[in-house]
Amino acid sequence: MHAADSNGSKPFLPFSRPTIDETMVDAVADTLRSLWITSGPQVLAFEKALSEAHGGRPVRVVASATAAMEVALLAVGIGSGDEVIMPAQTFFSCANAIARTGAKPVFVDVDPVTRNMDLEATVAAINPRTRALMPTHFAGLPLDMDALYELAGDTNLRVIEDAALAIGSRWKGKRIGSFGDIASFSFHPNKNMTTIEGGALVFAEESEARVAEQYRFHGISRNPDGTRDVTVLGGKYNLPDVNARLGLLQLARLDEFTARRQQLVARYFEQLQTDPPCQLPARGDTGHSWNFFAPLLPLDQLTLSRKQIMDALMARGIGTGISYEAVHLTTRYRQLGYREGDFPHAERIARETITLPLYPTLNEADVDRVCHEFRTVLHAAKR
Numbered sequence: 001m002h003a004a005d006s007n008g009s010k011p012f013l014p015f016s017r018p019t020i021d022e023t024m025v026d027a028v029a030d031t032l033r034s035l036w037i038t039s040g041p042q043v044l045a046f047e048k049a050l051s052e053a054h055g056g057r058p059v060r061v062v063a064s065a066t067a068a069m070e071v072a073l074l075a076v077g078i079g080s081g082d083e084v085i086m087p088a089q090t091f092f093s094c095a096n097a098i099a100r101t102g103a104k105p106v107f108v109d110v111d112p113v114t115r116n117m118d119l120e121a122t123v124a125a126i127n128p129r130t131r132a133l134m135p136t137h138f139a140g141l142p143l144d145m146d147a148l149y150e151l152a153g154d155t156n157l158r159v160i161e162d163a164a165l166a167i168g169s170r171w172k173g174k175r176i177g178s179f180g181d182i183a184s185f186s187f188h189p190n191k192n193m194t195t196i197e198g199g200a201l202v203f204a205e206e207s208e209a210r211v212a213e214q215y216r217f218h219g220i221s222r223n224p225d226g227t228r229d230v231t232v233l234g235g236k237y238n239l240p241d242v243n244a245r246l247g248l249l250q251l252a253r254l255d256e257f258t259a260r261r262q263q264l265v266a267r268y269f270e271q272l273q274t275d276p277p278c279q280l281p282a283r284g285d286t287g288h289s290w291n292f293f294a295p296l297l298p299l300d301q302l303t304l305s306r307k308q309i310m311d312a313l314m315a316r317g318i319g320t321g322i323s324y325e326a327v328h329l330t331t332r333y334r335q336l337g338y339r340e341g342d343f344p345h346a347e348r349i350a351r352e353t354i355t356l357p358l359y360p361t362l363n364e365a366d367v368d369r370v371c372h373e374f375r376t377v378l379h380a381a382k383r
């Protein structure tokens, strides 16, 4: 949607936008010309580069982070009768991936400041059916990894980190995915690097990566005589070479993209004092890769709803998003018995959150413009 440029002179600013340079366009065209367009040499090269960026760990790329989470759950043997604990404030696909294996997603509330899964609530949700924890690094701010892995160790649970928003994030200087159990990344265009659609899994063990590889592609394994066997119920989750070629060049610029996001966020923190005041996101430290910047609106002090504020900003050429609705309150997951009031922090964030424009090709003047329009709209709506 680019329609809402009210004064006609200033360009529309979406809340997210990928960075694609001409080198990337040429490389993708070259891959097309090579006529090897689905999974092949570029996938192997991309996996190797991702592995090198993540402490040499085994990496397998797939068609999306959603596919990655499904494959990871299947590879660790999660299915019917099992429970997987996840935050109530994250993207829907985490719950769907769990439920599609036959396991049950068990939601817990999030911390109201970091918006990451509350580990005390997690402890309380663990029971004999619990097999794994699937926390999200919210907006790219790493969860407390020391506490998470202490808990996983004490309880003997697997961890599948939903690191969809956290490629480029660091915990105490170490890249998310370079340590721990399994990490799942997304390369959707709204994420910190893109392959159009795509995702990756980083494993601690090569043997588990091999199992994931089977789930990724029809459950196929090779016999010594060159024929194929099917050993597990796999799907078709492979990433094409065209996408992998783009991913290689995106990965080469990832740290630059991250640094740029961090600079722009610093500008937001300088410029975004509103009246009435918003709750700004937790700043974290230098390890936050800032996939998105989402203040919480002071709705009880405003005469407009969030939708009206989003529409008013749209009319001023500013695109916004909602990251995210509370998963437990969707129709599908209410069927598990969840209700309003179960997770007050997740529900409040879901009601009040608004995602403002943030991407590496935004400039400081754009941030100033967003802040100006945002301040103006909120002030005019003050009760």
Ligand SMILES: *Cc1c(COP(=O)(O)O)cnc(C)c1O
Pocket (backbone or CB within 6 Å): 063, 064, 065, 066, 067, 090, 091, 093, 094, 136, 162, 164, 165, 185, 186, 187, 188, 198, 199
């Ligand atoms: C984007 C996202 C996903 C899903 O990623 P896809 O690659 O689109 O499947 C999962 N979890 C979170 C938190 C996300 O933001």
